[in-house]
Amino acid sequence: MYLRWKFFYYRDCFEGTPPDEIYKGLAKAIKCEELEPLSMTNIKMEAYTFSILDLMAKAKLSMMDNDNEFYEVIELMDAIIPYNSNGFYYKLIYELFKWKCKCRVSIKEIIEYKRKNKKVHEGMVHSEGLHIDAALSFYLNEIGMVKQARKLLLSVRDNGFTTGIVNQYLNSTNTLNYEGDNGK
Known part of the structure; x- marks a missing residue:
């Protein structure tokens, strides 16, 4: 009866309660021994x-703060209901969010690199750094800044840096633009 009450309480106030409070409250409720880690032998x-x-997985997905805790919850869900679609879904979304965060970090690194390294680099993929601009464009595309990415990549191509990867990204943005124009 206690877990039922806890579930409905946190489910009903999920949107208005900090996710760390939800996770901690539910972890405390579900554990047999509060100070021991979550495991199949330590949950009611x-x-x-x-x-x-x-709900704990959803809270961890909102926080994106601890990979180990998130995957522990998913593993427990899979132990109780093997191949459950909720755990699979949360894992996919978590990994997508991690990728988007990684892309944003990489964009900042690229911009900082370009700010600090303005000299000509003979013998590199492109001596004037157009390959770095292309990489920036790829990452912008990955975080959904498709128009900005395409504009930058067209500039890179028009300034003489064309590779298979550049063409692949330009073709993918052409496809996205085409689908968007037709409402698909």
Whole structure:
């Protein structure tokens, strides 16, 4: 009965409650021994156990703060219901969010690199750094800045840097523009 009440309480206030509070409150409720880590041998197996783990996974997905804790919850969900679609979904979204965060970090690194390294680099892929501009364009594309990425990449190409990767990205943005124009 206790886990049922906890589940409905946190489910109903999920949008208005900080995700760390939800995660900690549910972890405390579901553990047999509060100070021990989450594991199959340290959770209360009741009717609402899976549902509570599901909310914990959603809270961790919102926070994106601890890979180990997130994957522990997913593993427990899979142990209770093997190949469950919720755990699979959360894992896919978590990995996508991690990729988007990594892309943003890389964009900052590229901009900082370009700011500090303005000299000509003989013997590199492109001596004036157009390959770095192309890489910036690829990352902009990955975080959804498709128009800006395309504009930069067209400039890179028009200034003489054309590779298979450049053409592949330009073709993919052509496809996106084409689909967008036709409402697909």
